[in-house]
Amino acid sequence: MEHNAKILLADDSHAIRFLVSEILTNAGFTVIEAEDGQEAIDKTYKENPDLLILDYEMPKKTGFDVVREVRSRTGYLHTPIIIFTAVSDKSTKLEGLGLDIDDYLTKPADEDEIVARVKLLLKRNKQKMDCNPLTRLPGNPSIQARVEQDIAAGHPFAVLYCDLNNFKSFNDKYGFEAGDRVLKTESQIIVSAAMQDPTSFVGHIGGDDFIVVCAFDKAEAIAQEIATKTDAVAPSFYNDEDRTNGYMISTNRKGETEKFNFLSIGIGIVHNTKKPLTSFAMVSNIGSELKCLAKKHENGSFYVLDRRA
The missing domain is CATH 3.40.50.2300 (Response regulator)
Known part of the structure; x- marks a missing residue:
């Protein structure tokens, strides 16, 4: 501006x-x-x-x-x-x-x-x-600017699209204050993991969606740390009954009662080492696709690295 x-x-x-x-x-x-x-x-x-x-x-x-x-x-x-x-x-x-x-x-x-x-x-x-008022992380304008900067630079880089699983059902049962604690904790986990690359960037897209831009050679290690730490802390957000059961009972998007696994995170890793990335829109589309694949994994947090040429 x-x-x-x-x-x-x-x-x-x-x-x-x-x-x-x-x-x-x-x-x-x-x-x-x-x-x-x-x-x-x-x-x-x-x-x-x-x-x-x-x-x-x-x-x-x-x-x-x-x-x-x-x-x-x-x-x-x-x-x-x-x-x-x-x-x-x-x-x-x-x-x-x-x-x-x-x-x-x-x-x-x-x-x-x-x-x-x-x-x-x-x-x-x-x-x-631009900052998210809850996590104080940069929002979409800064995210787009950073991704476009790395595209223009042409060096090997990766973008991690991170999305919490079962967050809506957790919010519905435990309330927004509990949900805010989850988002703050997750943002701290992501920021800490991203420190493996001192030049990395962490942003909060909105809701339970976060993004990391980093050097390609650090991407999988960062994703693995985020996944491991998310799974380790997730049970602490639940009450004793849910922790004993190992799951939570809440309502799904159709209003039906359903069992939900504990909070976890799905991560899609987009990168430019197999094929060039030419626009922020292209990065976003691939990231959304990979993130959806990662979220299908049912046993805890999971990441998917784009291996297509």
């Missing part, structure tokens, strides 16, 4: 607006200008900028007034905001405590500093918005 980002710049000084706007435009950003606080609010709601740079002292409404107004709207709770101040004043920053201001810049700000701080805030915000 960085170089296509839309930035609202609000300052009552035409000279400062001209200078900062030129700096940001040259850095690849789109700049929307406002000369007072009320215009800044109006243009924020009209243009939906990705980041706001607000002068502390402006006519009609101050920078802090704008922050209070903008933060009162749900859609702008996470929009990064930088306050421009004439002096490095501790009292000003203390006044801004509780307003969720992301950063301060003291005038006159250095060109490189302005661009660097804007890029950093946009990057952090993208990561924050």
